[in-house]
Amino acid sequence: MDRDQGGSLVNVTMTVNGAEVAADVEDRTLLVHFLREGAGLTATNVGCDTTSCGACTVLLDGESVKSCTVLAAQADGHDVVTAEGLAMRGAGEAGGGELHPVQRAFRREHGLQCGFCTPGMVLAAVSLLQENPQPTEAQVRMGLEGNLCRCTGYHNIVRAVLAAAAELAAEPGEPGEPGAPDAAALAAGPAEVAP
Amino acid sequence: MSILGTRVVRTEDPRLLTAGGTYTDDLRLPELAGALRVTFVRSPVAHAGISGIDVKEALDSPGVVAVLTAADADDLPASDGRPATEPLLASDRVRYVGEPVAIVLTEDGYQGEDAAELVSVDYEPLPAVVGVDAALAGTSLLFPEAGSNVVRSGGGPAPDGAFDGCDVVVERTFPNQRVAPVPLEVRAAAATWADGRLTLWASTQNAQQARDQVAGALGLDASSVRVITPDVGGGFGAKIATDRDTIVVAWAARRLGRPLRWVETRNENLLGMVHGRAQQHTIRIGGSRDGRILAYHLDIVQDCGAYPRFGLFLPTLTQLMASGVYDLPYCGSSFQVVVTSTTPISAYRGAGRPEATAAIERAVDLFAAEIGLDPAEVRRRNLVPPDAFPYTTPGGAVYDTGEYAAALDKVLAAAGYPELRAEQARRRERAEVVQLGIGVSCYVEITAGDYSGGETSRLVVDGTGAATVYTGSSPHGQGHATAYAMLVTSELGIPMDRITVRHGDTDEIPRGVGTYGSRSLQLGGSAVHQAAVEVREQARGLAAGLLEASEADLELDLGRGTWQVRGDPDTALSWAAVAGQAGPAGLAADVDFKPASPTFPFGAHVAVAEVDTETGKATLIRHVTVDDAGRVLNPVLAEGQRHGGIAQGVAQALLEEVRYDPDGNPLTGTLADYAAITATELPSFELVAMETPTTVNPLGVKGIGEAGTIGATPAALSAVVDAVAHLGVRHIDMPATPLRVWTAIREARS
Numbered sequence: 001m002d003r004d005q006g007g008s009l010v011n012v013t014m015t016v017n018g019a020e021v022a023a024d025v026e027d028r029t030l031l032v033h034f035l036r037e038g039a040g041l042t043a044t045n046v047g048c049d050t051t052s053c054g055a056c057t058v059l060l061d062g063e064s065v066k067s068c069t070v071l072a073a074q075a076d077g078h079d080v081v082t083a084e085g086l087a088m089r090g091a092g093e094a095g096g097g098e099l100h101p102v103q104r105a106f107r108r109e110h111g112l113q114c115g116f117c118t119p120g121m122v123l124a125a126v127s128l129l130q131e132n133p134q135p136t137e138a139q140v141r142m143g144l145e146g147n148l149c150r151c152t153g154y155h156n157i158v159r160a161v162l163a164a165a166a167e168l169a170a171e172p173g174e175p176g177e178p179g180a181p182d183a184a185a186l187a188a189g190p191a192e193v194a195p
Numbered sequence: 196m197s198i199l200g201t202r203v204v205r206t207e208d209p210r211l212l213t214a215g216g217t218y219t220d221d222l223r224l225p226e227l228a229g230a231l232r233v234t235f236v237r238s239p240v241a242h243a244g245i246s247g248i249d250v251k252e253a254l255d256s257p258g259v260v261a262v263l264t265a266a267d268a269d270d271l272p273a274s275d276g277r278p279a280t281e282p283l284l285a286s287d288r289v290r291y292v293g294e295p296v297a298i299v300l301t302e303d304g305y306q307g308e309d310a311a312e313l314v315s316v317d318y319e320p321l322p323a324v325v326g327v328d329a330a331l332a333g334t335s336l337l338f339p340e341a342g343s344n345v346v347r348s349g350g351g352p353a354p355d356g357a358f359d360g361c362d363v364v365v366e367r368t369f370p371n372q373r374v375a376p377v378p379l380e381v382r383a384a385a386a387t388w389a390d391g392r393l394t395l396w397a398s399t400q401n402a403q404q405a406r407d408q409v410a411g412a413l414g415l416d417a418s419s420v421r422v423i424t425p426d427v428g429g430g431f432g433a434k435i436a437t438d439r440d441t442i443v444v445a446w447a448a449r450r451l452g453r454p455l456r457w458v459e460t461r462n463e464n465l466l467g468m469v470h471g472r473a474q475q476h477t478i479r480i481g482g483s484r485d486g487r488i489l490a491y492h493l494d495i496v497q498d499c500g501a502y503p504r505f506g507l508f509l510p511t512l513t514q515l516m517a518s519g520v521y522d523l524p525y526c527g528s529s530f531q532v533v534v535t536s537t538t539p540i541s542a543y544r545g546a547g548r549p550e551a552t553a554a555i556e557r558a559v560d561l562f563a564a565e566i567g568l569d570p571a572e573v574r575r576r577n578l579v580p581p582d583a584f585p586y587t588t589p590g591g592a593v594y595d596t597g598e599y600a601a602a603l604d605k606v607l608a609a610a611g612y613p614e615l616r617a618e619q620a621r622r623r624e625r626a627e628v629v630q631l632g633i634g635v636s637c638y639v640e641i642t643a644g645d646y647s648g649g650e651t652s653r654l655v656v657d658g659t660g661a662a663t664v665y666t667g668s669s670p671h672g673q674g675h676a677t678a679y680a681m682l683v684t685s686e687l688g689i690p691m692d693r694i695t696v697r698h699g700d701t702d703e704i705p706r707g708v709g710t711y712g713s714r715s716l717q718l719g720g721s722a723v724h725q726a727a728v729e730v731r732e733q734a735r736g737l738a739a740g741l742l743e744a745s746e747a748d749l750e751l752d753l754g755r756g757t758w759q760v761r762g763d764p765d766t767a768l769s770w771a772a773v774a775g776q777a778g779p780a781g782l783a784a785d786v787d788f789k790p791a792s793p794t795f796p797f798g799a800h801v802a803v804a805e806v807d808t809e810t811g812k813a814t815l816i817r818h819v820t821v822d823d824a825g826r827v828l829n830p831v832l833a834e835g836q837r838h839g840g841i842a843q844g845v846a847q848a849l850l851e852e853v854r855y856d857p858d859g860n861p862l863t864g865t866l867a868d869y870a871a872i873t874a875t876e877l878p879s880f881e882l883v884a885m886e887t888p889t890t891v892n893p894l895g896v897k898g899i900g901e902a903g904t905i906g907a908t909p910a911a912l913s914a915v916v917d918a919v920a921h922l923g924v925r926h927i928d929m930p931a932t933p934l935r936v937w938t939a940i941r942e943a944r945s
Binding site for chain 1: 205207208209212213215216217218221223304377378379381428429458460462673674831834835838839840841842843865866867871873874875877880
């Protein structure tokens with residue numbers, strides 16, 4: 001990215017979905033644009049420019065953040081999980097991976113329609129359930145207030161999150177499919193185990 | 196048992212949940228390698244002449260390849276000279292904040308944002324025209340050559356004597372406010388040219404109409420344009436038309452000889468994408484003291500924004516549906532459409548019908564309050580009775596089927612209406628701070644209003660036994676792939692996972708209409724169903740030949756997906772074997788389904804709201820609905836449509852409003868300012884099932900996409916008004932914000 005003006009370049013290296021990604025980017029580059037243009041991961045969407053809609057939500061060191069409001073440089077040396085990474089590796093349904101329990105619940109409960117808010121909504125829900133594994137309906141609604149959906153009226157999203165919570169509680173040791181990595185560990189990211 | 200009517204989860208979802216959809220800005224195609232980014236320079240003023248545009252500084256900005264203005268558009272067909280014609284880029288005048296003036300083409304998007312700010316436009320301010328009163332006053336004209344801001348009108352006043360014999364007549368004027376569609380995916384396009392032919396990727400609800408519109412604007416034959424619709428992140432009517440911005444991208448790609456891509460910001464979306472509603476209503480309703488409505492008249496002023504788009508025609512739909520579910524001795528209407536220096540108005544979920552329903556439901560509430568009768572009871576006394584169908588309204592609509600009283604009874608029972616009224620009485624008696632309100636609405640709407648355009652389908656079963664549906668319909672969240680595969684599997688017994696549904700590529704599917712107006716299942720679905728029936732009968736003939744049996748002796752085992760001589764499973768032939776007999780193209784049927792009329796879904800909603808009488812804050816605590824759209828193909832999908840519709844309807848009643856200051860400056864240009872409804876502002880919904888089939892199509896289905904919105908708005912508003920009715924409040928304008936509710940309480944008390 002040669003550039004004679006428009007801000008200085010910085011080298012950014014981060015772990016995205018378990019793989020190291022490095023690039024020289026303008027210092028003003030937003031994390032969401034780094035993921036979409038630099039890392040080629042387009043599940044993370046941009047839905048607004050005021051940190052209002054949550055379509056760009058990713059997990060940064062295991063916690064949900066709106067990647068339109070984080071500079072790529074701020075994520076240097078950190079761990080990022082996107083919707084692509086949440087789907088566990090291995091053979092499975094269309095898309096190439098097994099579904100995370102929250103993704104599975106979104107499908108079962110019809111928690112998505114056009115799909116644009118979905119990657120961010122799912123990651124926000126994953127983060128919510130980590131903080132509060134057994135939320136009430138009101139707590140789910142509060143927890144997802146920063147994620148807009150225009151299609152579902154939130155009804156089935158809330159049901160999906162509650163269903164995922166019940167499923168995760170019922171199988172505390174093995175939330176995913178047999179042999180799949182532990183969902184909570186995946187969501188928490190390698191930073192938890194890094195020195 | 197048929198799969199139809201059962202709860203089938205969507206085939207679309209695994210991909211959307213993992214890799215994410217491929218929306219227009221996600222495309223990473225070789226044809227778009229090296230594409231320049233398009234950034235629009237938009238008017239920051241509502242109404243002004245343009246005396247000059249200086250692009251020099253922008254051209255010198257890093258990464259800028261070109262800056263184009265109207266002066267560069269010398270290769271386009273001449274305007275037809277009609278007044279109020281919308282240019283592609285503004286040349287001598289701008290008429291709303293957000294109007295495209297120029298584009299900047301850069302290597303990346305950040306450079307585009309930098310350079311767009313360096314384009315210097317000299318604006319000579321003109322008086323803004325904000326709101327219908329200013330437009331009608333006519334002191335500032337958007338199109339001076341037209342001599343008026345009124346661009347269309349029709350209907351007329353109530354005839355003399357229409358209200359004679361009424362014990363009570365109530366008249367009131369209120370807005371049906373301007374709202375923003377806010378699809379989560381904003382507008383986006385990508386374009387490239389090769390050998391004189393345009394390929395345009397666009398976030399649209401109808402690829403084929405987009406192709407024709409772009410071809411017309413660029414002076415091309417439709418065969419010179421290919422439109423491809425990738426995944427679309429919501430439309431809600433706002434992506435029916437192909438906006439000038441998208442056409443500019445296509446034009447500029449030809450001019451530059453390079454592929455281009457464009458995605459707008461949310462701020463641009465809230466200023467530049469169409470808004471919806473924006474009508475002012477004056478209702479007059481009269482009747483007897485025992486609750487019989489004898490006359491209803493509606494005068495509409497439609498604000499269509501700066502340029503007449505579909506807003507020009509919204510009042511016609513409102514007029515058509517003006518009498519709603521009621522059997523009225525007199526119902527009449529008039530309308531005027533005015534231009535204002537604001538964002539153009541077009542279809543938004545419901546498009547003209549929510550306005551009609553909101554008007555008459557508010558009118559019925561006002562009438563009921565005036566005569567002191569329960570609003571649900573007043574409704575019941577005036578409903579079109581079940582034996583009156585097909586029912587021709589005073590507005591000329593012919594309602595196909597309806598059970599309006601049954602819908603009302605069901606929703607009242609599900610809501611526990613008497614218990615709610617008792618709880619309301621208890622709170623009123625104790626003068627509690629938080630009061631309870633109950634809003635009831637009844638509605639009927641028109642779906643597939645443009646039924647005569649029909650919809651296309653092509654069904655192919657290939658030599659492997661797999662089926663492919665090519666539809667002219669255009670999904671953007673509704674679940675067509677699941678629904679249409681269900682229709683095929685139910686006729687042919689080919690498993691769902693061997694059925695592919697394709698749409699949105701005009702080379703692959705040259706003829707099609709698209710998805711809007713709640714038309715996809717009843718038109719596109721009927722077309723798929725009919726194609727499946729035709730393929731089945733073709734297959735019967737081929738199987739008869741293979742088995743050396745008569746067609747009458749053959750049966751299709753839907754469970755196994757095999758053809759066999761009746762009662763003899765040993766003769767079973769797979770679809771692959773049968774289709775293999777049809778030649779290299781396989782079995783195929785093309786259908787253009789055109790029904791004889793539109794359909795009229797109906798229903799009833801009960802909203803329950805709590806209102807804090809000290810702060811004016813209204814909270815919707817329950818929303819119970821009956822939404823009868825005929826036979827239900829897949830309850831999962833139908834419920835999803837209802838949920839989303841209800842939320843948008845409630846949003847208009849309680850929260851959302853596009854606002855401008857008197858100078859035409861937008862006050863809701865971001866999602867930090869525009870109150871798009873969130874999860875915390877809604878309860879879970881209580882849906883009651885009801886199915887009254889139509890005879891208009893072979894599936895017995897009506898449209899469900901907009902019904903929730905149409906029923907929800909008046910119910911939710913009514914609940915808020917009802918919560919404070921005992922304090923003397925009769926009406927609150929939408930949206931019923933805390934300030935408006937608090938003010939209404941204070942004014943009623945003083």
